[in-house]
Amino acid sequence: GAVVSQHPSRVICKSGTSVKIECRSLDFQATTMFWYRQFPKKSLMLMATSNEGSKATYEQGVEKDKFLINHASLTLSTLTVTSAHPEDSSFYICSAEAASGVADTQYFGPGTRLTVL
Amino acid sequence: DQQVKQNSPSLSVQEGRISILNCDYTNSMFDYFLWYKKYPAEGPTFLISISSIKDKNEDGRFTVFLNKSAKHLSLHIVPSQPGDSAVYFCAASSVDKLIFGTGTRLQVFP
Numbered sequence: 001g002a003v004v005s006q007h008p009s010r011v012i013c014k015s016g017t018s019v020k021i022e023c024r025s026l027d028f029q030a031t032t033m034f035w036y037r038q039f040p041k042k043s044l045m046l047m048a049t050s051n052e053g054s055k056a057t058y059e060q061g062v063e064k065d066k067f068l069i070n071h072a073s074l075t076l077s078t079l080t081v082t083s084a085h086p087e088d089s090s091f092y093i094c095s096a097e098a099a100s101g102v103a104d105t106q107y108f109g110p111g112t113r114l115t116v117l
Numbered sequence: 118d119q120q121v122k123q124n125s126p127s128l129s130v131q132e133g134r135i136s137i138l139n140c141d142y143t144n145s146m147f148d149y150f151l152w153y154k155k156y157p158a159e160g161p162t163f164l165i166s167i168s169s170i171k172d173k174n175e176d177g178r179f180t181v182f183l184n185k186s187a188k189h190l191s192l193h194i195v196p197s198q199p200g201d202s203a204v205y206f207c208a209a210s211s212v213d214k215l216i217f218g219t220g221t222r223l224q225v226f227p
Contacts, residue, residue, distance in 0.1 A: 026215025034160065035159075036160060038215065043151065044161055044162075044163065045160070046159070054125060057159075091215065093215060095217075106155070106204075106206075106220065107217075107219060108208075108215075108216075109219035110214055110215070111123075111214065111215050116145060
């Protein structure tokens with residue numbers, strides 16, 4: 001089955017530093033990747049939709065200058081949390097939609113736990 | 118190795134009948150299970166969850182059952198409505214993981 005990986009799985013950083021999270025589709029090409037943040041009570045918030053070769057589309061309320069998304073290839077999207085603050089601590093999850101296949105079929109990565117001290 | 122599996126990619130149910138969506142997992146360390154619903158062009162929204170210490174959780178038309186010995190959970194929707202047509206993802210959680218299944222597309226027809 002389709003596999004999506006995320007790296008790192010866990011990161012701890014100091015306040016004010018930037019952190020990059022990678023999302024890779026390992027055995028398929030993903031034209032579209034999604035970035036989510038998990039909030040308390042387990043709800044997922046869609047942060048942005050990333051399309052290969054174009055600018056990401058951010059959801060309302062998500063600062064695009066703070067959460068930089070780059071979808072450089074059909075298998076890689078990166079999320080960079082710039083000038084991280086403790087309130088950015090969360091669980092970040094990506095998902096990828098296959099270039100060919102059933103629409104709305106998404107494959108989720110295992111998530112990245114970010115802790116900002 | 119898929120730790121969370123939804124073996125039925127699609128399910129078609131008549132309005133008013135029961136929809137049963139199934140999910141299997143392999144890791145006995147998972148202690149919390151969730152179901153998400155996703156409409157086209159939207160992100161998944163949380164539907165219902167269950168802790169591993171319970172075997173059933175009910176919320177209106179939605180009931181989740183957990184069978185730990187079989188490492189199986191299911192989502193029951195009764196009665197099914199056309200607005201329930203969506204893709205349903207189950208997810209399993211432990212301390213630092215949230216692993217999703219690949220989804221089941223539910224179609225409720227009149």
